[in-house]
Amino acid sequence: MTSSELAAVVDSSRPAPPSENRDPAASDGFDRWCRDALYSASVIEATAILDRYCDHQLQAVYRTLELGSLLREPSGAAEVAARLRLVDSAEITMHALLYRLARRTPFVEMVGQGLDARFVHRADPPDPGPELAALRERMAGLGSAYCVSLDFLDFGVEHFERSLRDDPDFMDRMLSGREGTFAELWHAATNLDPLQDLHGAMGAEAITRHGWGGVILELGGGTGNGIRHLLQRLGTEDALARVGHYVFTDISVRFLMKTRAEVKRSWPGVNCSWTFADLNQPLRGFRIPEHIDLVYAVNAAHVARDMPAFLRQCHEVLAPGGRVVFAERVRIDPYEMAPRELTLNLSVYHRGAALRSEARPMHCYLSPGGWSTLLREAGFEPELLPDLDGMAEHFPQQYAAVVVGHKPA
Numbered sequence: 001m002t003s004s005e006l007a008a009v010v011d012s013s014r015p016a017p018p019s020e021n022r023d024p025a026a027s028d029g030f031d032r033w034c035r036d037a038l039y040s041a042s043v044i045e046a047t048a049i050l051d052r053y054c055d056h057q058l059q060a061v062y063r064t065l066e067l068g069s070l071l072r073e074p075s076g077a078a079e080v081a082a083r084l085r086l087v088d089s090a091e092i093t094m095h096a097l098l099y100r101l102a103r104r105t106p107f108v109e110m111v112g113q114g115l116d117a118r119f120v121h122r123a124d125p126p127d128p129g130p131e132l133a134a135l136r137e138r139m140a141g142l143g144s145a146y147c148v149s150l151d152f153l154d155f156g157v158e159h160f161e162r163s164l165r166d167d168p169d170f171m172d173r174m175l176s177g178r179e180g181t182f183a184e185l186w187h188a189a190t191n192l193d194p195l196q197d198l199h200g201a202m203g204a205e206a207i208t209r210h211g212w213g214g215v216i217l218e219l220g221g222g223t224g225n226g227i228r229h230l231l232q233r234l235g236t237e238d239a240l241a242r243v244g245h246y247v248f249t250d251i252s253v254r255f256l257m258k259t260r261a262e263v264k265r266s267w268p269g270v271n272c273s274w275t276f277a278d279l280n281q282p283l284r285g286f287r288i289p290e291h292i293d294l295v296y297a298v299n300a301a302h303v304a305r306d307m308p309a310f311l312r313q314c315h316e317v318l319a320p321g322g323r324v325v326f327a328e329r330v331r332i333d334p335y336e337m338a339p340r341e342l343t344l345n346l347s348v349y350h351r352g353a354a355l356r357s358e359a360r361p362m363h364c365y366l367s368p369g370g371w372s373t374l375l376r377e378a379g380f381e382p383e384l385l386p387d388l389d390g391m392a393e394h395f396p397q398q399y400a401a402v403v404v405g406h407k408p409a
């Protein structure tokens with residue numbers, strides 16, 4: 001099909017009618033696809049390497065900040081942050097770091113539970129250099145793209161004190177495209193790294209298999225992982241016409257412009273609009289259509305500070321029978337930091353994304369149960385894909401889910 005034929009098809013399409021809630025056959029097919037196609041041996045091994053690399057890099061930070069001498073007596077994360085003269089909310093970073101070390105290494109012990117936990121030094125971690133080099137070599141054996149996840153952690157370690165003490169806005173500038181010098185690294189970290197890229201692949205697969213479409217509002221679309229995967233995947237089914245109108249949004253003008261140029265070049269016939277939208281603000285506004293069938297976000301919904309309010313807002317903007325689809329990283333242990341949070345926790349917007357509650361005890365990423373609770377409270381019927389319990393044996397360190405909230409018709 002030429003691009004002008006495609007344009008004719010797409011322009012004459014009407015928003016697809018919302019499908020029935022829950023489609024067990026499509027969900028089963030999605031589970032099989034995750035197990036047989038997505039979660040390859042390389043992905044599973046790379047996830048394990050990344051986890052260990054993170055633990056060793058945290059030990060490097062522990063040594064540099066001389067946390068051993070600060071933790072002679074049990075101390076809470078806030079005390080540690082204050083003694084290091086770090087910025088407000090850096091205790092969130094320190095809690096995540098110490099909690100992970102306490103859970104996964106013998107060097108720190110945790111006294112108490114959850115956010116009230118205190119930490120005490122147990123032993124000095126050895127120089128992590130040789131382990132880090134060995135892990136990097138194993139990762140490189142899986143393919144150079146996998147090493148991007150390690151580069152991203154190295155970047156965090158390198159800029160740890162700068163971000164938490166001297167230049168608190170630095171990581172926010174980097175993560176929202178305002179720090180041009182590092183834009184390539186961030187683009188690679190959200191697109192080239194296969195462990196991140198799989199979020200967009202999962203969202204696209206879920207939407208395509210379930211036959212969803214119509215007017216799609218993507219939030220936090222950023223460097224384009226979500227739209228790129230979705231249009232590619234729909235294209236393979238000759239189903240691009242299912243996109244009645246795609247409204248791509250982000251808070252970064254740099255990302256919007258770059259992604260727009262790429263999508264216009266690759267899918268000139270798809271009816272797209274491009275606009276600024278802050279998901280922590282009212283969503284109605286310039287270029288946000290009245291009728292929306294699907295609110296889509298890849299690794300971005302967790303940026304919502306007040307998640308219940310954000311979900312209520314999604315419910316309000318969606319047409320009856322519509323849905324939210326969030327391809328998300330989830331915290332299987334509700335308190336454990338994800339490896340890439342070694343870097344993300346240096347950003348104010350990542351740390352600040354949490355009006356905490358029982359359903360969301362940590363900032364940013366939620367647990368699967370937390371998502372279900374909050375979606376239900378906002379009036380959605382929740383569905384998490386794939387079946388995470390069923391997948392646990394195949395991929396014990398799984399960390400991704402497509403979080404769906406169906407609005408009743």
Ligand SMILES: C[S@@+](CC[C@H](N)C(=O)[O-])C[C@H]1O[C@@H](n2cnc3c(N)ncnc32)[C@H](O)[C@@H]1O
Binds near residue numbers: 175250255298
């Ligand atoms: C982890 S990135 C994900 C980007 C993209 N969806 C992807 O997977 O490549 C998070 C995105 O959320 C955007 N963002 C941050 N705060 C936001 C906010 N308050 N409202 C909307 N988008 C936001 C950032 O600019 C960034 O593009």
